[in-house]
Amino acid sequence: MAAFTYAPAIVLLPFVSFLVALFAGDRMPKGGALAGITATGGSLLLSIWVALTVAGGSVHNEILYQWTTSVESLQLNFGLLLDPLSALMLLIVCLISFLVHIFSLGYMNDEGETGLPRYYAGLGLFTASMLGFVVANNLLMAFMFFELVGLCSYLLIGFWFREDGPPSAAKKAFLVTRFGDYFFLIGVVGIFATFGTGLFAPITEGGEVVAESFPMLAEHAIVDGEVEGIAMLETVGMGPQAWFTVLGLLVLGGVIGKSAQFPLHTWLPDAMEGPTPVSALIHAATMVAAGVYLVARMYGFYAISPTALAVIALVGGFTALFAATMGLVKQEIKQVLAYSTISQYGYMMLALGSGGYIAAVFHLTTHAVFKALLFLGAGSVIIAMHHNENMWDMGGLKDRMPVTYWTFLAGSLALAGIVPFAGFWSKDEVLYEALIHGFGTEGGLGTAYLAAYAMGLLAVFFTGFYTFRMVYLTFHGDARSDTARDPEPVHWNVKGPLTVLGILATTIGFINMAPVAKLTGAHIDFLHKWLTGPEEGGWPALLSTDLHHYEELLHEVPHVDPAYPLGGEIGTLLASAAVSLGLALAGVLVARSLYGGADPVEHTDKLGGLKTLLMHNYYQDEYQVWLATGVTHPLARAMDKFDQGVVDGVVNGVSSVSLFGGSRIRRIQSGVVSNYATLLTLGLVLLLAAFGIMGGWF
């Protein structure tokens, strides 16, 4: 397929723009922005082409470059895996990156920032790395690009490195995510050691599997009991189920760090120190999605482990609620959005954990659109407010910046989950899947699902509340500061991306209106079909990354099954949708009643002690700092003592013994040649005597 031949260019184009911006950016107009726009635009077009080709039923899984050649049992490759999931993700990343590049013209260039080549180089490298991560066909390549996006995130958060906040936030983001990636790395090594391959999907040639994937090998081991080839199981002395769970949880460490899930979510709010377009691209729409995408990418591996599924669902549900509560009291617009991002990724994890593969991918898609929109809208507001982010200094911006207001409102409605905006459809599906699988699955897993569902459901109310608290404080009422009364106007390069995303945020939910499809029987659940593939043959038979396969696995191994407790399928569906919509509306209405007036006042004091707790983010940062200074540092000091005293002591001892021995040996060399002849002869005689006695010559 021609589209697949050119697919590597999707990754390479932004990389070229990175090089151009880095080395020639200061000699180009707009500091390299145009190169980035051209490159991401080109990547977007190629991604559309790839997506169309994939829609035509063909997929691509090929090794491009093998960089270990000598070891037979272990092959490390770079390769492309283009299936419906990666094609969809390519579209999302390219689109958002393209729009963010345009928006940056308004946010960075027009604001007279310096260091633009560095900025656009960072964006280019990030886009290239993210796209490389998306198309990776094996775990090691994915890991490498996963680290690269982390590096770009670090560089871009710390873009304003001369101020105090950004460098520190960048370091925090880097360290916290690295903590998770540490487990990820062990997981990668473990998976390679166990299966000898990191392929996500089998590579086939003419119908024959030439290279098996690790999720399939794991599946064969558990479903068909084919464990002979896996020597690692004996080494660790565990059953396949237990060991694969360990491996899955290790990889999950990286996911939790990158997708800012509890307890490694603390870096994301600080990451808002970076430029707002960066927050939109990296810390909302794409990089943070990398973790969730990774779980979806190797879903076949998680689907066979009930423990891992339960952990994912519970972490997701808890994070969704936990982050939403912290978002309630924030005063800065980007902080609210940051906590909302954490919360929304919690929903995706909840969906993945509770067997809602489609729901997770769907929410990933809609969230990428409406959260990028909200961040860019916030960026527009920040431009207007001369970089004052405090919502209590805003108010009344509705009439002065209508495009921003209306698009922001569309994004907020989507985030809050109000019908028919995008977020409603996806969030509803997430909760619905958790609910039916919670009732249908026996044992602890089902209970875990129901608990996670309850937390997710409660978070819907908070989401509606903090979202519209933000909208009312920012745009409604009277202006509360001079800048808000006379905001700086924004240009087409800000309004254009906002409009595109605003329209998408309103409409993109229509790609998978599952409830409507169920009710009317019309086949309009396009995303569902996109990820399921044809019934017989086709790409699912080649790659086994289709929904149908995952559902079978979920049914067979952890026994995740749906059940409809409330009047059959339709009844449950309607009830679930009604409850979540009702809660969201309730949240909106409460926000309206509290902050909807012309001159809203703070109500946080009414929370009492809870306010302090929430303002301090449950003391998460404090306890993590304590872990570092109170536990790790003394431990490190003790290790250092050991290293200095015992290890160095041994080394020094060995060296002084060596030197002493050396000086003794030197003395043999007396310089008198007759001594040498004597020693030589003696040595020979000694050898003769020894071997003579041994050989029985005498």
Place this chain on the structure above:
Amino acid sequence: MVALPDWMALAPALSLGLASLVLLLADSIDPDTTNTGAIAGISVVGSLVSFGFAGWFISAGTGIADSTGVALFNNQLVVDQMALFFMAIVASVTTLVVLASYDYVAEHSYQAEFFALVLLSATGMSLLSAANSLASAFVALELVSLPSYALVAFLKENKGSVEAGLKYFLIGAVSSAVLAYGISLVYAATGVLRFDGIATAISSGTVQTIVNGSIQAQAGDPAVPMAILGVGILMIIGGVAFKTAAVPFHFWAPEAYEGAPAPISAFLSSASKAAGFVLAFRVFAVAFPIGDLLATGGAINWVMAFQILAIATMFIGNFAAATQETVKRMLAYSSVGHAGYVLIGLAAVSSSGEGLSLSMSAGMSHLMVYGFMNTGAFLFIALAEYWGVGRTFEDYNGLAKEAPIACAAMTVFLFSLAGLPIGGGFFSKFYLFSATLEVGAWSLAAALIINSALSLFYYSRVVKAMWIEEPNGSQTIESYPMGLYTAVVGAAIVTVLLLPGFGRVYDVAFQAAQLL
């Protein structure tokens, strides 16, 4: 392909010998010549031609097809891949040495003799590579030794040089006596001198004789007296140990290397050592097959003897090197230590005699790499002597500021000698290490690791002095001798290139070892 006459197989040795004769001729025409360029040129051409022939024959696969090599003079000499491999080592070291000597001897008289002696000795090494009987081996060995005694004492005005030459000669005489006695005992025990004949005698257990070039049992089937054979073998080990500067026959080495002109130290410590090892490899792999020796009641387990020697040599060489104050003497001891590493080639053999070709090929490859890195290091010393830089580590302080290229080359040599992956020395040590693991020779593996770590310490001292320390005097370097520089830089480039090219060298070595 033109079929060359058989005697042409000796072309690598012959071209060296011819070049030395041309030099002697030139010397007799113009005894007091100072035309160093012409003389060094003849030597370089001779050794390059030798290298060319060796390389050509290796790549043409001489001796692979019939797996016996080209037998000459009633099987007294045999040219096979092993012989050619070592001829290549000898020729390349000789090339570097004569190239570097161009500057070194420019000030001295008797230049033609100097080069003629180097080439005669190299001819002996080349012949030794091909020796297939104890008699021809002994003759070739003496051809190696006698010129080298004279070469060590070449600086007649220098007391150190003369003293070193005399000591070298005396120890050499003792060792030659031991070797000759060992040969006579082996002959007495087996009735033959040809390596394959000795092997037949050992495996059949009866004394052999050679009639019209074919080996047959002596009339009456007298049995081989194993005790006499054992003593003979052990004494041959002694003779080999002398040439390779292995413990306890190493005493001459530090003094000779230190006293000799630095290019000669390079020549002796690289080429002469390699020549000693080719004799050892061929004698012990062909003439004294360990499997048969152990099966027929066991005159001697020479593998164990080599294990003892290897470990002792590694430890004594490296530990003594660690405490030296002068760089040249440090290198001399490290050269002893490296003999220990290469001895692993004969020591890492399982009790049933397996693993010999693996370990031997690792040893051969190490010698090939060593031929460049060690020669290069000694030639750097020659360069320092040429500049009048002192002998101790401190005298090298800040040298890199004056001569960065030469110091970079020296750094490559030293780190490669230590086994860091900057030159081929990394892989050759690694293969030696894996050869020890292959047969489970833990003591050898441990000795290799410990001594490599120790060697990194004393090699780094030179690197530290050159690059990190501040110069303590205000000495300036006035000239940059072309021949020495070419040799040093060339050796450095080859050392680095042997890192990616090591696989090729090892393949040749492994094939050569297997053909035995």
